[in-house]
Amino acid sequence: MDKLDCNKEIIQLMHIYLDGDISMDDEAKLRKHLEDCSDCQKYFHELKRTITLVKSVEQVEALPTLLKR
Amino acid sequence: MDVIIKEKIRQVKKGDQAAYEDVVALFQNRIFQHCFRMLGNAHEAEDIAQEAFIRAYVNIHSFDDRRKFSTWLYRIATNLTIDHLRKRKPDYFLDAEVKGTDGLDMYSQLAAGDRLPEEEVQDMELQEYILQQISSLPPKYRSVIMLRYLEEFSLKEISDIMDIPLGTVKTRLHRGREALRKKLRHV
Numbered sequence: 001m002d003k004l005d006c007n008k009e010i011i012q013l014m015h016i017y018l019d020g021d022i023s024m025d026d027e028a029k030l031r032k033h034l035e036d037c038s039d040c041q042k043y044f045h046e047l048k049r050t051i052t053l054v055k056s057v058e059q060v061e062a063l064p065t066l067l068k069r
Numbered sequence: 070m071d072v073i074i075k076e077k078i079r080q081v082k083k084g085d086q087a088a089y090e091d092v093v094a095l096f097q098n099r100i101f102q103h104c105f106r107m108l109g110n111a112h113e114a115e116d117i118a119q120e121a122f123i124r125a126y127v128n129i130h131s132f133d134d135r136r137k138f139s140t141w142l143y144r145i146a147t148n149l150t151i152d153h154l155r156k157r158k159p160d161y162f163l164d165a166e167v168k169g170t171d172g173l174d175m176y177s178q179l180a181a182g183d184r185l186p187e188e189e190v191q192d193m194e195l196q197e198y199i200l201q202q203i204s205s206l207p208p209k210y211r212s213v214i215m216l217r218y219l220e221e222f223s224l225k226e227i228s229d230i231m232d233i234p235l236g237t238v239k240t241r242l243h244r245g246r247e248a249l250r251k252k253l254r255h256v
Contacts, residue, residue: 012243015239015242015243015246018246019224019239019242021239043250046250046253046254047246047247047250049253049254050246050249050250050253050254051218051246053195053199053249053253053256054199054203054214054218054219054249055218055219056195056196056199057196057199057200057203057219
């Protein structure tokens with residue numbers, strides 16, 4: 001299913017971007033590649049969506065009774 | 070907030086027990102949530118969270134005031150959860166209910182395989198499913214993902230909490246994201 005034909009370098013750039021560490025040059029490179037490659041676009045979208053999904057998890061409702069025993 | 074905590078810790082160091090109760094009150098929900106997400110079991114999470122607060126209190130004099138107390142406390146709690154996960158008997162996992170699922174234990178999870186059919190995914194509460202997928206990550210990835218996206222610590226803070234180099238935090242975060250991407254792409 002995964003099309004990792006595009007080099008690992010681009011995927012690495014996606015992660016660096018997601019960490020907020022990307023340089024302007026690398027960001028331009030990533031952007032340019034994403035414009036041309038629909039597989040990588042999809043991959044990048046999935047990574048960003050993963051983060052959104054993880055962040056959407058609400059606080060669990062069970063409340064602690066710490067130090068009350 | 071940071072100023073208040075700094076002041077409280079200063080009082081605790083002078084032997085003010087009531088000040089520590091305030092500190093516990095400020096952090097207990099967050100620390101409990103963190104332990105609960107790491108362990109997937111409320112009773113264990115309470116025990117471990119309580120242990121973390123006790124250890125922090127007992128060792129308060131080794132806390133360096135120039136650092137952030139929350140980071141230090143998370144480090145204690147995270148180490149305790151990881152130690153606890155290591156000590157769990159292997160069969161524990163197979164009998165344990167996966168948190169947030171109604172009686173769905175590891176056996177049925179194994180039977181279902183890691184690619185659940187679309188309908189089954191839709192039947193489950195999405196959040197529960199996501200939590201379950203996070204829980205299925207190995208602890209070292211799970212903790213970094215949780216600290217970053219649920220507790221919103223910076224990469225540098227995570228490096229302090231886990232006591233691992235920044236580069237290792239990044240590697241674990243990347244691998245954690247990759248693993249979750251595969252698990253969540255069909256959601």
